Amino acid sequence: MGRLLLMLVSLTFYAAAVAALLFLIGWVGAFDFMPLTVDKGREGSLVTAIMVNTGLIALFGVQHTVMARPGFKEGWTKVIPAPVERSFYLLATVLVLGALFHFWHPIDGTIWSIQNEAARTAIWTVFWLGWAILLLSTFLLNHFELFGLQQAWHNLTGKNASPPQMRTPLFYKLVRHPLYTGFFLGLWATPDMTYSHAFMAAGFTIYIVIGISYEERDLLDVFGEQYAEYRKRVGAFLPGIGKVS
Template sequence: MSRLLTLIYGVLCYAVFLAVFVYAIGFIGGFVTPTSLDGPPTRPLGEALAVDFGLLALFALQHSGMARPAFKRWWTRIVPESAERSTYVLVSSLAMIALFVLWQPIGGVVWRVSEGPARTVVVGLYLFGWALLLYTTFLIDHFDLFGLKQTWRKFRGQPYLSPRFHTPSLYRLVRHPLYIGWLTIFWYAPVMTTAHLLFAAMTTTYILIAIQLEERDLVTPSAKPTSTTAAARPC
């Protein structure tokens, strides 16, 4: 029964991630979703900045902090190891949901691409970034990265097998194609508002810092290879 519950938990966490992933496409791009990065301000500038900085800092601390080997060693004393990655995915998704709900638009336009071929190209590159991001997760074992592999093997009574180091497809050409996907998403905006620029600048800074942390973990002899570090494995 416990193995079945762990599998159900993993599937539910993955379903939450998928919903967040789809919503994020609209939220960042400004398509159809009820909330978005852009829009007229609803609070004083200082208050809006404080909220937005806080939301981004919360996500960064959670996303990197829970991925560190020391935290994982402590955390798996509480959470079953087979459910650790799914829990990480769930908490990351909840942090993103908080950002979707609480984000404060600031107003102001930094640049605007007018209607026509140029705008079509920018939107196309934005969507390409999402496709690239999703594709690279499959290159490094998508189902391990999002916890399904761990819960499935637990359900089958099989030991967990860490992803092996390899350099498939784009990883032969680019050190971090997954992060290139994220940067494409953040910066290819047909309308770059002040809030969007803040988001793009802070998330880019976070990525540059996270790369250093993840690569340091990879070369530390005591660091156990995990699906968490697999996403940043250098080529």
């Protein structure tokens, strides 16, 4: 495939991923203007909802866990060009999120609904702070590499890919996984917690806790002692908590 075509593929999938991320924020926030949300979707029995929703979250977890592993990437890049490997990972994420939005079965019932206006504003502030931390963390690591544009750009301009670098700027000095901390805040901070929302937030939380062991194993393989020492010094999601000696 021509280099320019690969760049176009990468830009297209990047745009799709950004759109899916924005939709996810609106879907989790269950805003009135959204056509589908965690609380607005297909109808079905409780058993159907539990089975379908569990399957959808598991699908997201499996896609993210399997496609991010070095062994998978090695085989996959024999099928698709290496400069767009990350872009295809994003495309798969968009498709899996699309399935989540389309097939999600809301579960009736509310766990809490805060009425106090000041408290509602405070909770929405945490919600937006969470998504802002998530987005900022992608830039602290390397947004354009995480979203596949850098690889296609280097291919287009004939620049050699630089070896992976361990980064610990800003939030990463306090916690090892600020992007996931932000995600947790965005998932759980809601003034109106429905059973549907809690099911979704718990599902993603479980996936991340499982997924992190794989991610850290790869980080130890790539960065060795540097990452091992980082794990001893810095907490996982909250400062000082979850150090691994």
